Amino acid sequence: MDPSPLDLPAGFRFGVSTSAYQIEGAVGEDGRGASIWDTFSRTPGRIADGSSGDVACDHYHRHLDDIGLLSGLGVGAYRFSVAWPRVQPAGSGPVNPAGLAFYDRLVDLLLDRGIDPVVTLFHWDLPQALQDRGGWHARDTAARFAEYADLTAARLGDRVALWITLNEPVVHLTYGHALGVHAPGEARLFDALPVAHHQLLGHGLAVAALRARSSAPVAITNNYSPVRLAGATDPDRAAGQAFDAVQNRLFTDPVLGRGYPAALPVDLTALRYGDQPLVRDGDLATIAAPIDVLGVNYYNPTGVRAPAEADAPLPFDLVPLDGYPRTAFDWPVAPDGLHELLTGLRERHGADLPPIEITESGCAWDDVLDADGRCHDPERIDYLEGHLRAVRAAIDDGVDVRGYFVWSLLDNWEWAEGFGKRFGLVHVDFDTQVRTPKSSYAWYRDLIARQGSTRSAGPPA
Ligand code: FCB
Numbered sequence: 001m002d003p004s005p006l007d008l009p010a011g012f013r014f015g016v017s018t019s020a021y022q023i024e025g026a027v028g029e030d031g032r033g034a035s036i037w038d039t040f041s042r043t044p045g046r047i048a049d050g051s052s053g054d055v056a057c058d059h060y061h062r063h064l065d066d067i068g069l070l071s072g073l074g075v076g077a078y079r080f081s082v083a084w085p086r087v088q089p090a091g092s093g094p095v096n097p098a099g100l101a102f103y104d105r106l107v108d109l110l111l112d113r114g115i116d117p118v119v120t121l122f123h124w125d126l127p128q129a130l131q132d133r134g135g136w137h138a139r140d141t142a143a144r145f146a147e148y149a150d151l152t153a154a155r156l157g158d159r160v161a162l163w164i165t166l167n168e169p170v171v172h173l174t175y176g177h178a179l180g181v182h183a184p185g186e187a188r189l190f191d192a193l194p195v196a197h198h199q200l201l202g203h204g205l206a207v208a209a210l211r212a213r214s215s216a217p218v219a220i221t222n223n224y225s226p227v228r229l230a231g232a233t234d235p236d237r238a239a240g241q242a243f244d245a246v247q248n249r250l251f252t253d254p255v256l257g258r259g260y261p262a263a264l265p266v267d268l269t270a271l272r273y274g275d276q277p278l279v280r281d282g283d284l285a286t287i288a289a290p291i292d293v294l295g296v297n298y299y300n301p302t303g304v305r306a307p308a309e310a311d312a313p314l315p316f317d318l319v320p321l322d323g324y325p326r327t328a329f330d331w332p333v334a335p336d337g338l339h340e341l342l343t344g345l346r347e348r349h350g351a352d353l354p355p356i357e358i359t360e361s362g363c364a365w366d367d368v369l370d371a372d373g374r375c376h377d378p379e380r381i382d383y384l385e386g387h388l389r390a391v392r393a394a395i396d397d398g399v400d401v402r403g404y405f406v407w408s409l410l411d412n413w414e415w416a417e418g419f420g421k422r423f424g425l426v427h428v429d430f431d432t433q434v435r436t437p438k439s440s441y442a443w444y445r446d447l448i449a450r451q452g453s454t455r456s457a458g459p460p461a
Contacts, residue, residue: 006388006447009395013116013403014448015077016070016425017360019123019167021053022412024083026060030098033089035125036135037415040183049418056413058433060102067109069409069426069435074448077116077161079359079405080106081123084148091127092144100155107159116161118359118405120221121149121206123167124176124183131184136177136195136202139273146205150213157214164295164359165206168223169199169251181416189313190266197268197278200254204286221295221359222251225302226337226344230319235306239316243304248341256352257288265315293402294345294353297360298387301337327379328364329421335386342394342401355400361387362407364414364421369436375427380440388447406444410435 021037041052059066070078084091086099107117122145130141149165166172172182177195180187203220210218225247227240245263253261260268260279271278303319324332338361345353363383369375384406391401411424419430425441428434 002389006385006392008388008392008404008451010452011402012451013076013357014444014451015075015079015116015118015403015405016073016409017079017405017407018059018409018412019081019120019125020083020086021056021123021125022408022414023057023059023066023410024086025053025055025058027054029060030086030102031089031096032083032099033085033091033096034128035083035085036128036131036183037125039128039131040185043185046185047416047418048420051413051418053413055430057410057428057430059410062433063106064109065435066409067106067113067115069437069441070110070115071113072437073409073425073441073445075115076448077118077403077405078110078409079118079120079164081120081125081167082152083125084122085125085127087152088148089127089129091130091141092147095151100152103152104155107156111159117156117159118162118164119152119156119160120164120167121145121152122165122202124172126184135184136172136198139198139201142198142202142205145202146209149206150209153210153213157210157216160214160216162293162357163210163214163216163218164221165203165210165218166199167221167359168297169196169203169220170247171223172199173250174246175416193266193268193271194273194278196250197283200251200287201283203255204283204289207289207291208286217292219291219293219295219354219357219359220251220255221297223297223299223360224248224341224345225298225300226340228301228303228321229305230303230321231305233306236304239306240304243302243316243318247302252294252345252349254284254287255291256294256349258349258352259284291354294356295359296341296345296356297407298338298341298358299361299363300331301334301340325379327383328366329417331363333363333383333386335383335390338387338390339393339397342391342399343397346394346397346399353400355402357403357405358387358391358401359405360407361404362423364423367411367422367424367427367438369427369429373436375436375438377438377440380425380438381443384440384444 175182177192303321411422411428414421427436
């Protein structure tokens, strides 16, 4: 470990992230509607341990305790998501006042403690009623999303510090609609691509809706994974480019005004949607509405090589990477990948690249309480320190990175893995809901105290 002090610029924003379905529980309370994750998690065989987010961290009832944990950390910002089905149970039509009131109170409680509320509008929990009408395959879902953004901003827009429209649309596309390992569980491979376009259209329409209601800056967050080629042939290089186009550029290029990447295995502009083109006149301009911040989630690089089979369904094979430490998720620990992706974004987009916030970074380990009831997670401290140093190096190389949000505040319900993967700075006993701050919590708290956390609303809109 580098012995020099970890030194981020003055005003750098330290935060933590969570998402609604992973922590809230209370899925049947106070008028919340069903989401695709309720349906998916109750389908036998979908979740590794057979669990669901019905209770999760019971945050809906314990949010005061959790805000206490945030206060204790001294973070300047907290990124959470609003559950669309809590606010608008059917995804269209009437608002649920109790749902909006929950987030309204949460925002006030955060502000009272000097913590900036950073609000993600869609972290994958689509109202089931919209899924029943085609979900993100349906162009109408983009318009419904903008309406939900409007009504949420009408209530919270005077106090939110940063809006994030979508969380990781690439993961929602690939895991949820192409491979079928996340809700809604569809395995359509490249036939899922309309879901990409409609999420992007929803983002663009939501940016306009948010601007009309709120002066807070607006962002979109995606997941990025630099390619590590596991072969040196021309087909390997072609496979690397295809994976890179889907994973790293499919969403970012159109948002930053470059249209869909030519290296995509399928040309979206040639696709049809009913009797019309999928990408209609004006769509790309809507999608390229200026944003103030680019949200970057980073966990690991990906090993890629040419498909082993000539008739493989995908134009790339993903392979494990040798030579890295691996987390409990078996993800390689590679802080240099974060530096590479940040400088790569800067090279690719130049002056079109807005300031960046690292909206998720973290790792899962098999954390247990020791006999004294403490939880030691030195691997997480190493991981976070290494990744913050990578951010610092990228800043030194001219990338405008404004903040870093650890995934996650709490051990929580990790999607298809159920309760099997612990990402928290705080250990949660899922039988008793007892929260125990880990040693990484103390480390992050001390780091923030040393660096001075600044409460800022990000760059001006
Ligand atoms: C990201 C998700 C987040 C969490 C982490 C581990 O892809 O945005 O909800 O599951 O991975």
